[in-house]
Amino acid sequence: MSRISLTQYLVEQQREHGHIPAQLRLLIEVVARACKRIAISVNKGALGEVLGSAGSENVQGEVQKKLDIISNEVLIEANEWGGHLAAMASEEMDSIHVVPNRYPQGEYLLLFDPLDGSSNIDVNVSIGTIFSVLRKVNNQRGISEEDFLQPGKQQAAAGYCVYGPQTTLVLTVGRGVAMFTLDREQGSWVLTAEDVQIPEDTKEFAINMSNMRHWDDPVKRYIDECLAGKEGPRGKDFNMRWVASMVADVHRILTRGGIFMYPWDKREPDKPGKLRLMYEANPMAFLVEQAGGMATNGRQRVMDLVPSKLHERVSVVLGSKNEVQRVTGYHLEAGQ
Numbered sequence: 001m002s003r004i005s006l007t008q009y010l011v012e013q014q015r016e017h018g019h020i021p022a023q024l025r026l027l028i029e030v031v032a033r034a035c036k037r038i039a040i041s042v043n044k045g046a047l048g049e050v051l052g053s054a055g056s057e058n059v060q061g062e063v064q065k066k067l068d069i070i071s072n073e074v075l076i077e078a079n080e081w082g083g084h085l086a087a088m089a090s091e092e093m094d095s096i097h098v099v100p101n102r103y104p105q106g107e108y109l110l111l112f113d114p115l116d117g118s119s120n121i122d123v124n125v126s127i128g129t130i131f132s133v134l135r136k137v138n139n140q141r142g143i144s145e146e147d148f149l150q151p152g153k154q155q156a157a158a159g160y161c162v163y164g165p166q167t168t169l170v171l172t173v174g175r176g177v178a179m180f181t182l183d184r185e186q187g188s189w190v191l192t193a194e195d196v197q198i199p200e201d202t203k204e205f206a207i208n209m210s211n212m213r214h215w216d217d218p219v220k221r222y223i224d225e226c227l228a229g230k231e232g233p234r235g236k237d238f239n240m241r242w243v244a245s246m247v248a249d250v251h252r253i254l255t256r257g258g259i260f261m262y263p264w265d266k267r268e269p270d271k272p273g274k275l276r277l278m279y280e281a282n283p284m285a286f287l288v289e290q291a292g293g294m295a296t297n298g299r300q301r302v303m304d305l306v307p308s309k310l311h312e313r314v315s316v317v318l319g320s321k322n323e324v325q326r327v328t329g330y331h332l333e334a335g336q
């Protein structure tokens with residue numbers, strides 16, 4: 001079997017199909033290289049200085065793990081001098097990082113959750129890196145945070161790398177979804193799945209059930225109906241999975257279908273949700289839609305939302321189309 005590398009795949013997307021410009025191809029290659037370096041740190045575990053807390057907090061008041069900071073640095077350092085970017089934004093940084101003048105400037109903006117699933121680092125469960133690429137729209141002035149506040153439908157590319165039993169990079173440039181598995185001996189990303197499709201129906205849901213008492217009625221109704229199984233209105237038994245790393249939960253859904261929800265809840269009513277629109281929801285929504293699935297905040301398509309701030313939070317319902325439609329319908333019926 002002939003093996004297609006990430007580079008070959010991207011060159012084909014650029015030269016033969018004209019789907020992406022050279023600058024975007026090179027940018028994605030730099031991100032993929034950074035993910036390889038992060039994978040090496042992840043794999044060191046207790047043998048390296050990578051486990052445990054860093055003793056600091058990010059802008060969202062979350063305690064940072066050492067690996068959150070290491071991954072953030074790896075991504076900044078790798079991308080800074082690549083010449084494809086104007087600026088970067090990260091879950092772990094208060095404000096945007098403009099590419100310094102001493103480096104060549106590019107026309108793209110890169111956003112990332114450098115390490116997703118931080119609570120799973122020390123317990124050796126799958127974690128990942130999520131990224132999103134936007135174009136710099138305004139070229140008349142210097143770069144500012146405002147340039148990043150674009151709806152997800154304007155993403156030029158998005159993807160994630162999951163550091164699990166296998167290290168897998170999942171990518172979309174707006175022409176379907178492709179998966180690449182890291183061949184550690186060769187040090188290369190090998191194309192292992194193309195035209196990924198999420199089944200429209202599913203019998204598997206992912207939600208943090210411990211928050212049940214705080215949910216809104218439409219979410220409660222949907223989960224209650226799933227739990228009622230064969231004897232209930234759905235007439236079938238459902239299974240539940242919750243890894244607590246969005247990358248791993250979404251990876252399962254891209255692989256075998258399912259629905260993932262992190263809804264608004266009553267604990268902090270002013271907070272739209274736990275997950276971040278720009279670093280988590282948008283890139284995952286782009287991938288899921290490209291694989292034939294659907295992603296909403298319970299009412300609207302995630303990728304239509306216009307962010308008003310960089311670290312904006314959002315409620316997320318994504319995965320198999322018919323289930324996401326059902327949950328969204330329940331919200332709309334309830335007038336919420």
Ligand SMILES: O=P(O)(O)OC[C@H]1O[C@](O)(COP(=O)(O)O)[C@@H](O)[C@@H]1O
Nearest residue numbers: 113115116117118119208244245246
């Ligand atoms: O702790 P909970 O409620 O299970 O939340 C898990 C969710 O939080 C996240 O870990 C947030 O990501 P970070 O680790 O990047 O903060 C998601 O990946 C995951 O879906």
Ligand SMILES: [Mg+2]
Nearest residue numbers: 113116117280
């Ligand atoms: Mg995250």
Ligand SMILES: [Mg+2]
Nearest residue numbers: 091113115116
């Ligand atoms: Mg994170």
